[in-house]
Amino acid sequence: xxxxxxxxxxxxxxxxxxxxxxxxxxxxxxxxxxxxxxxxxxxxxxxxxxxxxxxxxxxxxxxxxxxxxxxxxxxxxxxxxxxxxxxxxxxxxxxxxxxxxxxxxxxxxxxxxxxxxxxxxxxxxxxxxxxxxxxxxxxxxxxxxxxxxxxxxxxxxxxxxxxxxxxxxxxxxxxxxxxxxxxxxxxxxxxxxxxxxxxxxxxxxxxxxxxxxxxxxxxxxxxxxxxxxxxxxxxxxxxxxxxxxxxxxxxxxxxxxx
Numbered sequence: 001x002x003x004x005x006x007x008x009x010x011x012x013x014x015x016x017x018x019x020x021x022x023x024x025x026x027x028x029x030x031x032x033x034x035x036x037x038x039x040x041x042x043x044x045x046x047x048x049x050x051x052x053x054x055x056x057x058x059x060x061x062x063x064x065x066x067x068x069x070x071x072x073x074x075x076x077x078x079x080x081x082x083x084x085x086x087x088x089x090x091x092x093x094x095x096x097x098x099x100x101x102x103x104x105x106x107x108x109x110x111x112x113x114x115x116x117x118x119x120x121x122x123x124x125x126x127x128x129x130x131x132x133x134x135x136x137x138x139x140x141x142x143x144x145x146x147x148x149x150x151x152x153x154x155x156x157x158x159x160x161x162x163x164x165x166x167x168x169x170x171x172x173x174x175x176x177x178x179x180x181x182x183x184x185x186x187x188x189x190x191x192x193x194x195x196x197x198x199x200x201x202x203x204x205x206x207x208x209x210x211x212x213x214x215x216x217x218x219x220x221x222x223x224x225x226x227x228x229x230x231x232x233x234x235x236x237x238x239x240x241x242x243x244x245x246x247x248x249x250x251x252x253x254x255x256x257x258x
Contacts (some may be wrong), residue, residue: 027045
């Protein structure tokens with residue numbers, strides 16, 4: 001069980017107050033391997049009844065330690081059931097960082113302290129169409145936002161996965177174009193070639209679109225530049241770096257952007 005009066009909870013309450021979000025004391029309900037490279041961690045807790053995220057927002061999970069030295073990682077709120085007090089976090093498994101180790105070793109009953117909802121990238125509801133492009137670290141947020149596009153809307157999807165058979169389950173109601181899934185097929189995570197080629201092959205729909213880009217830092221920059229060359233203005237592109245090749249993320253879960 002969680003300890004709502006422990007030092008990790010107190011540290012999270014102070015941070016949550018500064019950020020204007022909730023501090024949550026949760027427990028692991030269960031874990032599920034969605035694919036060989038994606039683990040779903042289901043968390044439970046009564047405080048989830050007060051969580052009201054936008055599509056694509058995340059929870060910042062405390063992995064270890066207390067106070068200022070706590071390492072945290074951010075994971076998209078993939079599904080939320082307020083009535084049941086359950087939330088699903090889908091986590092890409094590549095590399096050997098603390099977040100991947102936590103996702104792989106989490107067991108039912110483990111206590112989890114979290115903060116949320118976090119994140120500024122969410123669905124532009126005024127756009128005529130939506131392009132989601134990035135690697136598997138971005139896929140949970142991309143799918144959460146794509147599922148929020150109403151029936152009859154237009155979605156263009158290009159999400160990188162390890163290989164065929166690693167496609168992630170989703171319930172997108174909109175009309176979907178694009179390659180959908182871009183298999184690395186032996187290329188290393190962070191190799192830009194597959195996603196760059198996918199972007200070049202995509203036919204952008206007419207009207208005012210919005211592009212959402214996420215993944216490795218340098219790859220995100222390449223894709224953002226490519227969208228600019230395709231005529232998309234910066235205000236129509238929401239880009240987020242989830243990790244940086246060869247470096248662990250900082251204690252706050254963000255990659256070094258220097």
